[in-house]
Amino acid sequence: MSSPRTAGLAVLRRPRAPAAAGLLTLGVLAIAWPQLVGSSALFFWETTVIAVLFATSVNLLFGGGRIPSFGQAAFYGAGAYAVAEAASRSWPVPLALLLAVVVAGALAMVTSLITWRAAGLAFAMLTLAIAQAIYTLVVQVSWLGGYNGIPGISVPALAGINFYNPANLWYLDVVCVAIGMLVFWRVMHSPFGHTLNSIREDPVRAAFLGVNIRAYRAVAFTIAGCGAGLAGGLFAYVNQVVTPDSLYWTQSATPIIMLLLGGITYYWGPAVGAVLLSALLNYLTQATTNYLLYIGLLLLAVLIVMPRGLLSLPTVVSDLWSRGRVASGSRSSGARTGLVPVGSSTDTVAMPGEQDQENPP
């Protein structure tokens, strides 16, 4: 464990080779995946990587700025419906996905303006209500198909590539998700992202330092909305039918569960959580009708034992280990504290003020 004061800089000092190797492995896996899993399982994996992008976009809010939005389904669904409409007019894929991003982003911007003055729990409940109002609206609008949604979405061929081939659809999916993930990585590690982190740590202090915290939150909310829109748009292509279910409020809760399972404080936390939850749901829905119970129990267990998610497992273990050795006095703060900067990867960094008084083991 690095010392608390310098740990924040660990990202900068860390050699790039392991990271590059990791990304290379991911890339090779993505290319070989259709051959590895077979085309029947490909649909599941396509939806899973979409969930990875969706959860990562939500983590810009929760992990990046402690902006508790419970209405991200609205933007996910907006993206899905935008692509469905564009596909029915045979728009080319990039244009349709751009439309999804723009529509969702615009909707998110309007939402952030409506909720401008709210923070914390009030914000959570307002976003939930707004998203649910949009759901109610879509269900009633006949040209969006009402409860039945829009079926029969096909992916028009792009530059001679035809997407009836499942592997090609997978590649389209993965490339778009990778672009989205890259954008979120850049945003979280930009000056904007760091300012957002400072608002998360102490909004009052950030405001006194001259940061317009409401504007920062609104911009973060809009960017996250764009990401959700891209994920929703891809989902429309993969699923080939869009229903109002993609707008329902439980759809907002799913990515939050994912990023909490994986770890809200890590860039890859939502991704890990998304893969885990998707795989689990896929298995449980086949094995039992009663999957809600097990998901709930798992979530609660993770919250209580590892409030910082599964990626904090090494920390929790080393915490227990050092606690066993010291056996007295200084309570290790790692597992208790809430949030650490996103992007600190698997290094543990507690809030500076919290660990200052702590003796390093």
Added chain:
Amino acid sequence: MIVIATGLTDGMLLFLVASGLTLILGVMGVVNFSHGGFFMIGAYLGYEFLRGRAVSTWLFLLLIIAASAATAVVGLAAERVLFRRLYRLPEVTSLLGTYALLLILEGVAQLIWGQNPVTQPEPNGLVRVFTLASAQIPRYDLLVVGAGVVTVAGLQLLIKRTEFGRQLTAVAEDRFMAGLLGVNVNWVFAATFALGIFLAGLGGTLAGPTLSMVPDIAVTFILQSFAIVIVGGFGSVLGSLIAALALGLLHAYLVTYVPSLADFSLYLLMAAVLVVRPQGLLGSTALLRETR
């Protein structure tokens, strides 16, 4: 007339659920997603006590209270075993903890009662309608409205006139200070949660005869209650009463006269109130403030 009666009845049911929610939010600072789950458990327990038999009104009342108390016991157990561990977490995390509890409750209900809807008839004495100003009003509505009125009066007495009410207000105001002054915060939390869940159970058992019960009612009912809490003002019981009745009446009116807008009544009300008063009708601005 029938519009007013239906509106008041629906509003009272909503109020019963929302009052517990706003109490838990105001005192404990927890957005309790599992509230809808306890509402559903209450409805099922009411069914379980009666097993779909129609009974006399007095027995029905007794069983409703018994079922609500049983729900409160389940809630208390959940608070002692699970919820207690969530208080020390950041509010967003604890909010998800309550969502996890909602999933668990729904899963358990599926396990016990299955996915097929069950129905509970109204008690014998209240099946018929009575006529008031040439409108046919179900007698069951009277029971619901009566229960709501008793609840409002009881809550006001409890909060304003008893020692427990004073402790509760103190904890809601500043739990740290209240603890220093000798209030057993832990106990107040447990009691508040049990009370809130009792109200959720009461709402559930009373709503039982008016809906067909599936585990999903946990998810559908909670959203309206949240909206009521927002509109009424966080932590304000009277505010949620006004908001719930207003919503019930507005919805009943729109269903009759402008059906295409009926589903939006919730959002119309929210928009109308929140533009003027972002903190809700009777809320304080405390919860809108920035927190560390």
